[in-house]
Amino acid sequence: MSGKKFKFTRRHFLASGLAVGSIAGTWGWLTRPPKANTRVFVAAVKDYRADLIEVIKGGFAELGVGPSEIRGKRILLKPNMVEVGPGIHRTTQPEVVYAAAEAFRALGAAQVIVGEGPGHITDTLYGLDATGLGEVLRQAKLPFVDLNHDDIFVLPNRTGISSLPRLVLPATLRQVDWIVSMPKMKTHHWVGMTASMKNLFGVMPGSCYGWPKNMLHWAGIGPTILDINAAVKPHFAIVDGIVAMEGDGPIMGSPVHSGVLIMGRSLPAVDLTCARLMGIDPRGVHYLRVAGELGAVFEEGHIAQVGEAISGLRRDFRLLPDLIPAHRGLRPGS
Numbered sequence: 001m002s003g004k005k006f007k008f009t010r011r012h013f014l015a016s017g018l019a020v021g022s023i024a025g026t027w028g029w030l031t032r033p034p035k036a037n038t039r040v041f042v043a044a045v046k047d048y049r050a051d052l053i054e055v056i057k058g059g060f061a062e063l064g065v066g067p068s069e070i071r072g073k074r075i076l077l078k079p080n081m082v083e084v085g086p087g088i089h090r091t092t093q094p095e096v097v098y099a100a101a102e103a104f105r106a107l108g109a110a111q112v113i114v115g116e117g118p119g120h121i122t123d124t125l126y127g128l129d130a131t132g133l134g135e136v137l138r139q140a141k142l143p144f145v146d147l148n149h150d151d152i153f154v155l156p157n158r159t160g161i162s163s164l165p166r167l168v169l170p171a172t173l174r175q176v177d178w179i180v181s182m183p184k185m186k187t188h189h190w191v192g193m194t195a196s197m198k199n200l201f202g203v204m205p206g207s208c209y210g211w212p213k214n215m216l217h218w219a220g221i222g223p224t225i226l227d228i229n230a231a232v233k234p235h236f237a238i239v240d241g242i243v244a245m246e247g248d249g250p251i252m253g254s255p256v257h258s259g260v261l262i263m264g265r266s267l268p269a270v271d272l273t274c275a276r277l278m279g280i281d282p283r284g285v286h287y288l289r290v291a292g293e294l295g296a297v298f299e300e301g302h303i304a305q306v307g308e309a310i311s312g313l314r315r316d317f318r319l320l321p322d323l324i325p326a327h328r329g330l331r332p333g334s
Contacts, residue, residue: 038264038265038297038302038304039265039269039306040263040264040266040270040306041059041062041306041307042305042308043058043059043260044260044312045261046259047243052095053102056238056261056263057103058307059261062307065236065265070107070109071108071109072109073109073110074109074112074176074178075111075177075180076113076115076145076180077097078147078180078202079097079183080092080116080182080202080240081124081128081131082119082121082250083118085251089244089253089255089256090245091184092183094135094136095136096238097114097133101114101140101142111143112142113145113176114133114142114143114144115145115150115172116147116202119201122206124148128144147203147205148207149207150205152169152171152205153168153171154168159227159230161224162223162224162226164215164216167231168209169205170205179235179236180234181200181238181267182199182239184239185239185262185277185278187246187247187250187280187318188249188326189248189252189326190221190326191221192280193271193274194250195275196274197225197229197287197288198221198287200232200234201224201225222286222290223287226290236263237262237263237267237271238263239260239263241274242257242258242259242260243256246317248320256318258277258278258315262277268291268296269302269303276310276314277313277314278316279332280331281330281331281332284330316331321334
């Protein structure tokens with residue numbers, strides 16, 4: 001990804017027209033790999049004390065991720081740390097982040113870094129300490145980048161699904177070779193559900209887009225999810241669904257033990273699998289439905305399921321259709 005690098009404040013961004021960098025590409029990320037062979041790995045994981053490194057290594061093997069592809073690469077792990085609070089259902093757990101880092105290191109990655117731009121937490125260091133992620137990063141000697149305050153570059157919104165004319169992105173994204181979305185699996189108040197695609201809201205710098213990334217909300221959450229994914233072109237997803245969130249997510253919901261870890265190269269296919277594991281009809285989730293219309297794998301039969309069968313792990317997450325409009329029509333057959 002290339003583009004001219006800028007250093008400016010959110011005030012400058014709002015007040016001035018900016019020159020933009022080179023075009024980020026269009027929808028090629030949606031159709032790689034081919035529809036007929038889009039693999040998604042699902043592992044049954046009892047709790048966070050499991051050998052998660054071996055689970056993720058097993059997923060890599062099933063998905064064809066090996067040393068020849070990773071050796072010498074710089075890997076960015078992007079967990080979800082939107083908000084802190086009691087319980088382990090709000091944020092990607094440090095054990096999963098650590099395991100992913102070690103699995104990539106075992107394949108010969110030159111560097112693994114962790115980056116996040118929390119949507120609600122303006123003090124990122126506080127968030128790292130409160131979630132326990134900071135201590136794990138220190139022990140594992142994993143560098144951390146606060147994407148809310150990173151240097152930035154600007155790209156035109158080539159896909160134009162939302163009203164955003166351009167996308168301001170952290171410079172770290174073009175300094176790495178692989179971008180890995182590592183969300184927590186949750187229901188969502190505004191878009192029904194959230195997993196690897198929505199997690200990329202956290203790469204958008206709060207110094208430009210505000211808290212909780214309010215400019216993206218104004219432009220439409222579903223459309224901006226699609227524009228951001230098309231520009232960032234993430235390479236992989238590892239979803240923490242071991243203890244997930246149901247009800248009024250992504251912050252106020254309740255913990256639900258789903259006992260799954262989901263991995264894949266295609267973020268739309270991974271999120272479709274998450275929806276089905278949650279008992280959610282993906283046709284009711286705007287950005288998944290539109291991604292399908294734009295060429296992403298959408299039908300369950302087009303996903304080559306590896307690992308555990310979904311049928312034995314599905315759990316109908318609690319929805320609140322009487323209170324939350326985005327939850328209406330999410331249950332299959334409703």
